[in-house]
């Protein structure tokens with residue numbers, strides 16, 4: 302089989318993605334020992350992250366040059382707003398947090414930096430920048446979900462089992478695969494100079510993903526509280 306662009310991306314980001322699995326927050330999700338307050342911090346920050354992330358799918362749909370791509374982005378938008386964010390709303394209910402309060406979460410420094418970066422490169426560039434921006438997000442959570450699902454008891458854990466089940470599910474895998482396929486479709490016949498730009502976006506967003514885990518682990522907001 303011939304190599305596709307995402308194979309090249311994978312070999313570039315593999316060390317970062319392997320580090321996710323060693324991260325204390327991710328390890329705690331997998332073995333069920335994660336502190337609930339840390340998870341609550343992730344949950345709230347991730348909800349407002351996903352709102353901005355959804356904007357990227359809407360932008361991708363607007364920038365699409367064919368109906369098939371437009372439809373794929375619309376499906377990704379729907380899957381995020383409903384399937385993925387439903388998981389967050391269900392967890393929030395366990396903490397007695399309403400969807401309205403979740404939505405009012407003040408974005409932390411890392412959340413702001415990560416979403417601003419994605420929106421900036423996506424607005425400045427063409428649709429291929431949008432796809433490169435969203436790729437690490439969908440693909441890495443699916444990767445983590447599938448790896449954690451291999452840990453005995455992780456899928457059945459009374460609290461974190463739903464997290465592992467959702468991100469390793471066929472439904473979420475299909476969303477991640479849609480992003481992977483879109484990336485390969487965009488990269489086809491692209492000159493090396495442009496591919497290098499896309500690779501840099503995927504590396505940076507992969508690093509932001511790591512910072513997001515750190516932010517949740519340390520319950521970070523901003524350096525000075527007002």
Ligand SMILES: Cc1ncc(CN)c(N)n1
Pocket residue numbers: 347350351385437438439442510513
């Ligand atoms: C920060 C982050 N990255 C990725 C995902 C998976 N959509 C997420 N929910 N949050």
